[in-house]
Amino acid sequence: MLDKDKLRKADIFSGGVIALFGLWIISQGLKMPMKDSWGGVQNVWFVSPALFPLFVGAMITLLGVLLTRTALKRVGFDEFKRIIKWMTSTDLLRFLESPATMRFYAIVVLFLSFVYLQIPRIDFFLCAVLFLLAFITMFYFDDDRLLMKFFFFYLAGSIILIFYFAMGIPAMLEPVSQYPSDWLTSAFIVIYAVYVFTAIRGTPGLKKKYLISLILSVAPPFVIGPIFKYFLLVPMPTEGLVVSLLDAIWYQLF
Numbered sequence: 001m002l003d004k005d006k007l008r009k010a011d012i013f014s015g016g017v018i019a020l021f022g023l024w025i026i027s028q029g030l031k032m033p034m035k036d037s038w039g040g041v042q043n044v045w046f047v048s049p050a051l052f053p054l055f056v057g058a059m060i061t062l063l064g065v066l067l068t069r070t071a072l073k074r075v076g077f078d079e080f081k082r083i084i085k086w087m088t089s090t091d092l093l094r095f096l097e098s099p100a101t102m103r104f105y106a107i108v109v110l111f112l113s114f115v116y117l118q119i120p121r122i123d124f125f126l127c128a129v130l131f132l133l134a135f136i137t138m139f140y141f142d143d144d145r146l147l148m149k150f151f152f153f154y155l156a157g158s159i160i161l162i163f164y165f166a167m168g169i170p171a172m173l174e175p176v177s178q179y180p181s182d183w184l185t186s187a188f189i190v191i192y193a194v195y196v197f198t199a200i201r202g203t204p205g206l207k208k209k210y211l212i213s214l215i216l217s218v219a220p221p222f223v224i225g226p227i228f229k230y231f232l233l234v235p236m237p238t239e240g241l242v243v244s245l246l247d248a249i250w251y252q253l254f
Helices: 004-029 051-087 090-096 099-118 124-140 144-166 169-173 180-200 204-231 241-253
Strands: none
Touching: 004 051, 099 124, 099 144, 124 144, 124 180, 124 204, 124 241, 144 169, 144 180, 169 180, 180 204, 180 241, 204 241
């Protein structure tokens, strides 16, 4: 069971973040019209669409402030000063570099890159294989040293993809090659798999886990995906290279 004092210390900062989030919602709600005219009819302020986000934002801000107040009342200002002192010391850097924190970084980067970078732009099957391969190899081997190596390699590849899309390179390559982003992602998957293999080949106990990781990375998307695509008729978020190949096979056979 977690120490309540530690939870209250965390509540000081989480309450502040919640309050700031509520203020951001209020700022966005204030951009909506409070009253306007449609078809010659003047609408009054109490039917404005801004009222709901303003109310929600105000409640979130209030709850965040109350959470911070309760936490400060529990731990005291002296303890709060010690926390601030710790945050400005080298102890914070050691904490940010700890294995537990690195695992948190890895999870955040994996999900953010999967949802916001890959799914909207890359064939869904390739996205799923890349995500599963990176996620499984980082955590299944149960080795913090390997996790950090795989994480930084994956992060470097994700940064390259960010610049690739930000500079509009796909649009320049499409007249020359179809599905350039999917081909690049396919190369990334292969390179990542080879990098992982070279990192674990000297450890016999991990070779079996590596093989299992490959199977679990490839099999689920290609078992579940076609069921949704061809039997339930649910389109994939982004359909590219792999979907076109599956379409050719499916409609050729059926």
